[in-house]
Every structure is written in C-alpha cells, then in structure tokens.
Amino acid sequence: MVAVSSAAYSTNSYYKAAASAQAATATTTASTAASGTGEQAATSVTLSDEALAALAERDFATVVADARAKLSALLTEAGRTSPLEGDKLALDLSSLDARELFAMASDDSFTQDEQDAAGLEMQRRFEAALAGPAAVAEVTGNFTGLYKAAAEYLDSLGAEEKAGADWIAGRAAITEAQKQLQAAPKTMPDAGADDPVALYLALVEAGEAAEPQAIEDVATGARKTLDTLYADAIKAGKVPTFNKSTTVGTYIDMSKFPSRTLSSIVLDATGQFTTQEVSAANTALRDKSGAALLAGFQNAAKSSDPTAFSQNIMSIFASMSAEERQAAGWSEKFYQAAVDSYTTTSKLTQMFAQAGGDSTGFLSWMGK
Numbered sequence: 412m413v414a415v416s417s418a419a420y421s422t423n424s425y426y427k428a429a430a431s432a433q434a435a436t437a438t439t440t441a442s443t444a445a446s447g448t449g450e451q452a453a454t455s456v457t458l459s460d461e462a463l464a465a466l467a468e469r470d471f472a473t474v475v476a477d478a479r480a481k482l483s484a485l486l487t488e489a490g491r492t493s494p495l496e497g498d499k500l501a502l503d504l505s506s507l508d509a510r511e512l513f514a515m516a517s518d519d520s521f522t523q524d525e526q527d528a529a530g531l532e533m534q535r536r537f538e539a540a541l542a543g544p545a546a547v548a549e550v551t552g553n554f555t556g557l558y559k560a561a562a563e564y565l566d567s568l569g570a571e572e573k574a575g576a577d578w579i580a581g582r583a584a585i586t587e588a589q590k591q592l593q594a595a596p597k598t599m600p601d602a603g604a605d606d607p608v609a610l611y612l613a614l615v616e617a618g619e620a621a622e623p624q625a626i627e628d629v630a631t632g633a634r635k636t637l638d639t640l641y642a643d644a645i646k647a648g649k650v651p652t653f654n655k656s657t658t659v660g661t662y663i664d665m666s667k668f669p670s671r672t673l674s675s676i677v678l679d680a681t682g683q684f685t686t687q688e689v690s691a692a693n694t695a696l697r698d699k700s701g702a703a704l705l706a707g708f709q710n711a712a713k714s715s716d717p718t719a720f721s722q723n724i725m726s727i728f729a730s731m732s733a734e735e736r737q738a739a740g741w742s743e744k745f746y747q748a749a750v751d752s753y754t755t756t757s758k759l760t761q762m763f764a765q766a767g768g769d770s771t772g773f774l775s776w777m778g779k
Contacts, residue, residue: 469510471571475518478511482525488635494528500624503632504532505669510569512536517571535621539730540564541611546729547722550750552597556722558588561608580605623671626734630675633668634683653691665695670731673699674738693738700739703727717760721753 469477485502486492494502507515507529515521516529544557562585565578572578588600588608602609614620644651644661652660665673676684676692684692707723716722728736728746736742 471510471514474510474569475514475520478507478514478518479520481507481511482515482521488639489632493522493524495524495531496628498527499622500528500531500535501628502528503624503629503669503672504528507532509567510571513569513572531621535623537564537607538611538615538620541608543726543728543730545612545615547726550725550753551718551722554599555589555592555596558585558592558600558608561585562589565607577605581607623732626671626675626678627681629671630679630681630683633672633676636668636672637663637684637688653687663691665691666698668692668695670696670699670735670739674732674734677738678734696735696739700741718753718756721749721756724749725753 482494482504485504485506486494489502491502494500494504504512512529512533516526516533521529541557541560544560548554548557562582565582565585568578573582584602584606585608588602588606591598591600591602599609600606611620640661640663641651644663647661650660651663653663653665654660655662655664665676668676673692673696676688677696679689704724704727707727708720711720711723725746728741728749731739731741
C-alpha cells in the first residue's frame with residue numbers, strides 16, 4: 412500500500428519526467444607544421460560520442476545560472492514575482508530542461524516558492540509521461556509498458572539527480588517491478604514504498620495528481636509571447652506574418668509553441684486572439700495531432716501485436732489535457748472507438764489462436 416502525501420514534491424526527488432535530451436555534435440581540427448616547409452597540413456580529428464558529450468556538458472554551476480536566467484526572464488515577461496499562485500503553478504516552466512528544473516528545485520539560491528514550483532513542474536512532467544501508458548494498462552491489464560516508460564524517464568535524467576539516494580532507490584524499485592512483470596505482466600508488482608509508478612497511481616486515484624497551469628494563464632502567456640514576436644519583427648523593419656512563404660516579412664512560426672499553448676489560442680476562452688491567430692494556431696495544432704497519429708501508426712506497423720495501433724491511440728489521448736483534446740477535436744467517442752477496436756481485435760486474436768493459428772498467420776489474415 413502506498414501512502415499518499417498532499418505534498419506535491421517532497422520525498423521523491425526522482426518523481427518527474429525528463430525533458431528530451433539533445434544530441435550534441437562537433438569536430439575539432441588540429442594543425443601541425445609540415446616538416447622542412449613553411450606550409451601546414453591540417454589534420455581533422457573526429458571525437459567519439461562520449462568525448463563530444465563531455466565537451467557539450469555544462470557544469471552544474473552553469474546549469475544553476477541558466478535556470479536562474481530563464482526563470483527571471485519568464486517572471487519578467489509574465490509580470491510576476493513568484494511562479495506560484497495559491498500553491499499552484501502560475502508560470503509555464505516548460506522551457507527549462509530537466510537539469511535546470513532539478514537545479515531550481517534543489518539549489519538554495521532559489522526561493523522556497525521557486526523550489527516548490529519546480530517540484531510541481533517535475534511532478535507534472537512525470538505524470539504526463541506516465542498518463543498514456545497508464546491508460547493503456549487500465550484497458551489491457553498489462554503493466555509492462557507503464558514500467559518501461561518510467562524506467563526510460565529515470566534513465567534519461569541528469570548525473571546530479573542520478574547520484575541522489577532517492578533516484579537510486581526509485582530506479583531499483585522499477586528494476587524489481589520489471590522482474591516481477593516478466594513472470595506476471597498482468598499483476599501489479601509490489602516493489603516497495605520507493606516505487607514511483609505505484610505512487611503515481613495512488614495520487615491519481617486519490618485525485619491528487621499535479622494540475623497543469625490554468626488554461627487562462629496559458630492564454631495570457633501566449634498573448635504576451637505573440638506580442639513580443641510582433642514587436643521584434645517590427646523593430647527589425649519587417650511585417651510579422653503567418654505566411655510561411657513570405658520573402659519580405661517575418662514568419663511567426665507557431666509550430667514551435669507547445670500543444671497546450673496552441674490549444675489556449677484555438678479555444679480563446681478569454682477573447683484575446685484575432686481570427687488569424689486562432690487559424691494559425693489551429694493549423695499548427697492539427698499538424699502536431701496528425702504527426703502523433705502517423706507516428707503511432709508507423710510504430711504499430713512494425714509491431715507483431717495487431718492491437719498496437721489501438722493502444723497507441725489510447726496512450727496519445729490520455730497524455731493530452733482536456734483542453735488539448737477539445738482543441739484538436741479528439742472526442743471521448745474517438746477514445747472509445749480505440750478501446751472497442753482493441754477489445755475486438757484481442758478477442759479475434761484469441762479465437763484465432765484457439766483454432767490453431769499463430770500471431771503471424773493472424774497478422775497475414777488481417778492484411779499486415
């Protein structure tokens with residue numbers, strides 16, 4: 412049994428999702444004097460991936476400084492002195508990467524409000540990462556994918572966080588859970604009190620999962636971001652435009668906006684956006700939605716599991732906020748269709764197996 416704490420982020424500093432890691436590439440060139448001449452021969456030295464990563468890695472003091480700079484800029488842009496409002500996130504911290512967020516949560520140079528806000532964001536990211544796999548597990552009864560997702564996120568965290576006792580205990584619990592799941596994939600593992608997945612499920616069941624920033628606040632932030640982009644374009648002597656093919660203006664690329672930000676513009680509950688802005692945001696959001704579906708289909712096409720695409724749709728749906736689903740046009744009927752498809756295909760697979768067939772034969776019969 413997992414004890415549920417009302418503290419958003421207290422004893423489990425690993426309870427978070429890691430931001431996507433960016434691969435760094437670089438080369439260095441050394442010049443040596445040619446023997447007996449005044450000419451120089453250039454020798455190109457290609458560094459290993461490990462060496463490149465070491466060169467690109469910031470020391471933690473730099474990470475702390477970068478986190479402070481980003482947070483200060485966000486607070487200034489939002490006209491706030493604290494990232495919290497009534498113990499809830501009032502600032503979009505998605506621009507901070509995993510190490511910066513950990514620095515903000517753990518370094519004493521940040522105020523208590525700032526540390527608490529970082530903790531809430533860390534919890535929100537982890538929960539967002541597990542939401543999709545958890546929805547699939549609820550339908551299929553198989554917890555393997557859920558724990559695999561948790562393991563991948565823990566493994567992608569920064570070295571500072573991995574050195575902590577909480578991360579070590581949490582990762583060990585995940586490893587133990589995965590061992591148990593090999594023998595019984597449809598039985599919730601008992602990996603002890605340090606299991607972050609069990610904690611997540613308990614928080615969700617108790618209604619204490621982290622809440623995202625209010626959509627109205629997201630919209631206000633989006634309005635300020637757009638106004639800043641417009642001002643920068645005008646300052647450069649160009650006209651801001653949503654026309655990607657412009658040769659004289661500055662293209663305002665909404666594809667770089669997070670899905671929740673785009674959703675706040677599309678829904679425009681506060682009436683802050685123009686028709687052009689809503690249209691551009693809608694196009695960008697639909698493109699993201701379509702790309703997610705395509706990726707889910709391509710992933711399923713490589714799988715030997717005929718229910719893979721249905722599971723991918725369920726996972727994507729559950730990972731979206733209610734506002735994102737509404738803005739993208741993903742209704743509950745769409746989700747239910749995926750569940751029904753999974754159920755029907757599973758039954759057909761079982762019937763085919765009972766009739767003496769195998770999964771390969773069933774996939775051929777299904778046209779895969």
